[in-house]
Amino acid sequence: MRKFLCFLFLFLLFQTIMSQEFKNWNIIEQSIQNPEKFLIETRRKLHQNPELSYQEFETSKLVANFLKSWGYEVKTGFAITGLVGILKNGEGPVVMIRADMDALPIKEMIEWEYKSTKKAMLNGKEVDVSHACGHDAHTSIALTTAKVLAENKNLLKGTVVFVFQPNEEGTIHETLLGSGAAQMIKDGLYNAIPKPDVVFGLHVWHSQKGQIRLEKGYVFSNxxxxxxxxxxxxxxxxxxxxxxxxxxxxxxxxxxxxxxxxxxxxxxxxxxxxxxxxxxxxxxxxxxxxxxxxxxxxxxxxxxxxxxxxxxxxxxxxxxxxxxxxxxxxxxxxxTPAVYNHPEITDFARQSLTQRLGKDFVQQWTPLFAADDCAYFLERTQGLYFFLGIAPDDNIHQPAIIHSPHFFINESALIFGVKTFCSLTFDFMYSKK
Ligand SMILES: [Zn+2]
Ligand SMILES: [Zn+2]
CATH class of the missing domain: 3.30.70.360 (Alpha-Beta Plaits)
Structure with a gap:
């Protein structure tokens, strides 16, 4: 009898573990390949039309229109141009994905077909503007993820909340906070969305194409x-x-x-x-x-x-x-406070990504004295801020660090950002009862 009970217990445990695993990754992977064209086209459009901090009007409009067309509930009016998109399929965890939309007053020095030639006013002076921090990539990766998730809404087990924020770059404003994330929170972001169980954010980095780098604890300083x-x-x-x-x-x-x-x-x-x-x-x-x-x-x-x-x-x-x-x-x-990755979420992510992308694509990160206001979201919600390698894989372009006029993104790396967000979303949802 005892043996039988023991067997029954192990069987039920096995069933529970198996039922928690997301088994339809192949469908998602297939679905990710479809909008690759959309991903690149959106990135190029944003790249050619960069907007400075708290001036991301067209970017915000573009994001809101796509989200609405895919069935997201869209809420605007946070920190001038900040917005959220909410998609729910039944009861379950709330996964928040964050992207930043602003560009920098830097003249792009890379010659290529989609080079930015935009200018804008900053403190009464006309300046050249470009996405030298790669936020065009962040916005298009998050947007494409939103598209994939909407197409596979029936596979979601909970709610996804996309947060598109202005002014990550810390531009000082007369009346608004020097952080778009903090200003969105001040403007009632957390009252307008279901309480998130986890938040994920990324930054592109001049490391090996497609590689995800992550570490638990502090990854950026205050x-x-x-x-x-x-x-x-x-x-x-x-x-x-x-x-x-x-x-x-x-x-x-x-x-x-x-x-x-x-x-x-x-x-x-x-x-x-x-x-x-x-x-x-x-x-x-x-x-x-x-x-x-x-x-x-x-x-x-x-x-x-x-x-x-x-x-x-x-x-x-x-x-x-x-x-x-x-x-x-x-x-x-x-x-900004320091960017802190919650240990359990980091362990979960490492496991999820190793399984979905392969272990060579998941590497460690060494903390830097750089900053990102995703820290404000991570202060309120456990989560992970990770890095996506976008170094060129040709010999023509040299990898340059963000904020350099020579910063250049290998567009074939961006799909890995979408894969990562999708993997984290589904695996997190299915890991919860
Ligand atoms: Zn930056
Ligand atoms: Zn940045």
Whole structure:
């Protein structure tokens, strides 16, 4: 009897495991091949019509129209151009897929048929615009995934929510937040969609074509900008004792910043960076100026380290300025938190993708001091932000990093992004009871 019960238990366990597996991947794979033309055409269209942060009007319209035509419930009006598309098939988990839509004020220097020649206004000046960060690829990959999922709606076991966000690039706006993701959340995104169980986002990367790179924990750092204003007392450069010198004060402050990283933070929790990228003061060799302004960025992974850096940072600016009789003002803009991949989701994704794409296509990622505001979604919902290799496989184009005017995407890599999103969506839905 005991043997029988044991056998029955194992049989039921086996049945449960088997029933959780998504068995129709071949149908999806077939379906992915069909819209490959759509994927490339959409990417080229977006590439030739790049739009700057918070100006993604045409891109947003194009995305909304396609989503509606495929049966998605579309909601707009988040962060000016941000939108969501919702598709439901029965009860089950809610999978959120996020894409960013904005381009950069960079002149494309690669000569090819679909090169961007667009210009736009930025801070009152006309600038060249291009998708030098590959967000045209992100939008077209997510859109094509939405198409494939709509075509196979009957195979879904739950809900998919596509989020297309503006301003990933952190453009500072008069009234809106410097992050499109944060602004969408502020504008009520999470009240307008069913509560997501998981979020997936990707970024193209100049690594081997089609390869997916992922890692659990922090993969990108936080990114914050600071501005320090110092006000001293102007005097003749030949009689410095008559003034209070903001330039000497700034040099002491910058030197003091170096020990925050090397002597104060816990380096076992990951590194950190403080960079002063601009200083402006004075206009004559023989005058000590009254005012100085410097700007820079602070980046790290760990939250405790981040708090410690800010405490020490402000203290140093204040005390050194006081010591020199100079007034100080510090402004810090918290642009994005660090991008954190949830360990269980990362393990799940590695397994899913190894099975669907093959183990050579799934590689590890090494954390960088780069930033992406997908971090805001990952703060609220467990998930994964991964990297898709788009390096050229010819000898004509050299792989260039994002934000380079020579950045170039191997379009034959994009289909792997669609495969990855589809694989993660179905496997996640079918892994839940
Ligand atoms: Zn970028
Ligand atoms: Zn980007």
């Amino acid at each position: 990114a914050d900008f600071f501005t320090i204003k110092l006000t001293g007392t102007q005097s003749h450069g030949a009689a410095p004792w008559n003034g209070k010198d903001p330039i000497v004060t700034a040099s002491e402050i910058i030197a003091a910043f170096q020990t925050i990283i090397s002597r104060e933070i816990d380096l076992t929790k990951g590194g950190a960076v403080i960079t002063v990228g601009s200083i402006h003061a004075g206009n004559r060799p023989n005058i000590i100026p009254q005012d100085l302004e410097m700007q820079g960025t602070i980046r790290c992974f760990d939250k405790e380290n981040r708090n410690l850096i800010y405490e020490s940072f402000k203290k140093k600016v204040q005390s050194i300025s006081e010591m020199n009789g100079v007034k100080s003002e510090v402004k810090i803009e918290h642009l």
